[in-house]
Amino acid sequence: MYGDLSLYIPLAIVTLSAVALTLYTAWKRPGEGSYLCEDCKFNSPTDCLKVERPEALICTSYRSVSNQNE
């Protein structure tokens, strides 16, 4: 019953892959603070009318203040 590793090895591979992917996306996500708005160049009431501001976690309009060329 406990000796059959053929079920546990694929489960361990899938679990470790999911953990690695989660850590990678958390590490590579845009924004430097807790919220995207904290370093977005549109973070003002006149430049951004989105209801998510100033606590957006996902935003397609996000532009980093440190990357003004975009």
Ligand code: SF4
């Ligand atoms: S554009 Fe998006 S990230 Fe930028 S301030 Fe507005 S809601 Fe926040």
